[in-house]
Amino acid sequence: MLVKGKSNDEQDDDPWRNISAGDLAAAINRALIEDREETPPSGRVFVPTGEVSLRSAFLAAAPGDKHTQAVANSLLEEIGDIQETLSRFTDAPPERVVYSSVSSSMVSGSKGFFAQG
Numbered sequence: 001m002l003v004k005g006k007s008n009d010e011q012d013d014d015p016w017r018n019i020s021a022g023d024l025a026a027a028i029n030r031a032l033i034e035d036r037e038e039t040p041p042s043g044r045v046f047v048p049t050g051e052v053s054l055r056s057a058f059l060a061a062a063p064g065d066k067h068t069q070a071v072a073n074s075l076l077e078e079i080g081d082i083q084e085t086l087s088r089f090t091d092a093p094p095e096r097v098v099y100s101s102v103s104s105s106m107v108s109g110s111k112g113f114f115a116q117g
Contacts, residue, residue, distance in 0.1 A: 013071055014075075015062040015063065015068045015069075015071050015072040015075065016058070016061065016062060016072070016088055019061050019062065020089070021089040021090065023061045024057055024058070024061045024089060026061070027056075027057045027058075027060035027061040028052065028057045030060065031048055031049055031050065031051075031052045031056065031057070031060065032046040032047065032048055032049065032052065033046065033047060033049055034046055035047045054085065054086075055076055058072065058076060058085065059072055059073070059076070
């Protein structure tokens with residue numbers, strides 16, 4: 001994938017240069033398994049097989065050789081921002097589609113799920 005504002009040399013060291021949004025989604029899907037013991041009224045329940053985060057999905061989508069994984073780790077540390085990271089795959093910024101807030105417990109805070117337009 002070509003990244004705006006990067007030289008050809010930087011493009012060659014981009015671990016996600018040939019990765020699509022579908023590849024990223026597949027990496028997330030591989031980190032989840034269906035919980036057949038849970039039977040909601042509709043739909044299915046999936047649970048993580050380990051850590052599932054945007055960072056873990058980006059690392060799983062990148063080629064697995066040591067050099068590429070090291071470059072991917074370094075870039076993720078450098079980027080840090082979810083919008084900047086996701087902008088590699090789309091021109092539209094992510095929008096929060098689900099938002100929840102808990103204020104009456106010891107672990108109060110806000111969570112949101114983002115979707116790309």
